Amino acid sequence: ATTHLTDIVGFVHKRDGMVNASMEFDRATLTPLYRLKKGEPGQSHALEIARRYGLPDRVVEFATGMLGRMETEFHELLAELKDQRRRHEEALADAERLRRDAEAQARIARERLAEAEAKRREAVEKAFQEAKEIVRGARREVNAIIEEARREKSREARKKIDEAEAMVEEKLQEFHPEERLPLEAVNEGDTVHVKPLGHDVTVLAVDRKAGILKVRAGTFELMVETADVAPPREKGAKKPKAKPAARIAAPSRESTPHELNLIGLRVDEALGRLEPFLNHASLEGYGEVRIVHGKGTGALMRGVREYLDGHPLVREFRPGEPFEGGEGATVVT
CATH class of the missing domain: 2.30.30.140 (SH3 type barrels.)
Known part of the structure; x- marks a missing residue:
């Protein structure tokens, strides 16, 4: 029902299956807005419109008095409630607009943050790869330097051995034939x-x-x-x-064996034989040799392995396998 009669408004409000409704009206311009509002009773704006179009004030006031105090207060209260509702709706619309704007800003911020994080990861990965390449290059240079030093030491060792052999040969020439x-x-x-x-x-x-x-x-x-x-x-x-x-x-030098037996020797005696053995093995190009020292108290084994550790002609060494003598032997490459 749409009406401004209070008796009808009250009747509809109390009955199931019925609901009040009204057409929105702009009181400032006294023009309809053509929006139906269900649940809100309507109002009469006839006297305001009459005043606007020039009806004498005494006539309008007389007509207003004819409505009765309760009728007038009812319509004034209803008008105030509608104004409050409209303000609340406008505030709600503003809040919804602000919410949408905030969501849009948050979405933009998330996208920018994700983009920045992707760029950061890309920069970190690029720096990591560059660092790896630098390390690989440095390692290649170090290995080249070590290999050159090893070759240089091998040449020096062979030169010393050749000099020693020449001296021995010279001394041997002094002997008379036997x-x-x-x-x-x-x-x-x-x-x-x-x-x-x-x-x-x-x-x-x-x-x-x-x-x-x-x-x-x-x-x-x-x-x-x-x-x-x-x-x-x-x-x-x-x-x-x-x-x-x-x-x-x-x-x-062709008689240099691939194996050196040091069992029964003191540590100093064993090391005295170990150095020339390693020199000969290096010069002859042996890929792997075996040093037999036995287990015993372990002193000879420790002395041999400490001597091998860091030796320029030794790439690596390990205890022998069971078929190679186990801990009683050390295999050198």
Whole structure:
């Protein structure tokens, strides 16, 4: 129902299935807004319009008095409530607009933050890759320097060995020719004199094809060429059957074995044999050699491995596998 009659408004308000409604009206301009508002009773604006169009005030006031005080107060209260509702709706619309603006600003801020974070991650990743490349380049340079130093030390070591061999050769040339021992005359268990050592030794094995003898001098086991041996000097020693003249020659580096046995030696004695062994192995290009030191008290093993640690000719070393001697041996590369 749409009406400005209070009795009808009250009747509709109290009945289910019925609802008051009104057409919005702008009291400032006295013009309809053509918006239907359900739930709000309507008002009569006839007297205000009549006053606006020139009806005498006394006539309008007389007509207003005819409405009665309660009727007038009702319409005034209703008009005030409508004004409040309109202000609240406008405030609510402003709040909704501000909310949408805030959401838009928040969305823009999130997008900018995400963009900044993506750029930051990209910059960090780029810096990380550049740092990795710098480290790789520095590592390549360091490895090149280490390799060059290793080659330089190898050249220096070979030069020193060549000088030592030349000196030995020169000293050996001072000896007078002695009797030779034919290889076929030397047998396992014979005693022979090793001229470079200046001692008699016991023959442990004979390699007739290679012309090399394996001998024992005290606790040492050595490989020597037959050109370096002569009949024994000590009395009562077991001599080979033949005693032909022998030729003096310097020890050959070809006899350097891939294995060095240090069992039974003191640490200082073992290290004295270890250094030339490593030099020969490096010069001959051996990829891997084995040093046998046994377990014992562990002193010899520790001494050998401490000596190997940081040695310029040693790339790495490890304990032997079970088939290589386990902790009783050290494999060097």
